Amino acid sequence: MNFFKKIRLIFSFYNYFVWVSVFIDAACAYTLWQHGISVYKALFWLKLFSMGASFYLVNEYRKQEYFYFYNFGFSKKSLWIITLAFDLLLFFGLMILACQLR
Secondary structure: OOHHHHHHHHHHHHOOOHHHHHHHHHHHHHHHHHHOHHHHHHHHHHHHHHHHHHHHHHHHHOHHHHHHHHHOOOOHHHHHHHHHHHHHHHHHHHHHHHHHHO
């Protein structure tokens, strides 16, 4: 399977919770921009909590769809590691951008 097809499959898995994640990231970036670096610790823990909630909800309500990704060679663990790492990198990028724009 080529690289772009794998990326597209990973983003189709990430699509299950991308809107909630982007909303949390944007709200955290706005809060950091408003209040400064002093609120970063609370925002980081909020992000980790929201990632845990996303993990729980997708595992609970979409567990049958893992078979689709497994047929393409992605395990449940690899899907979550890749998507949560990307989500955390997106969060850090937005936090850095919010600090620079302050």
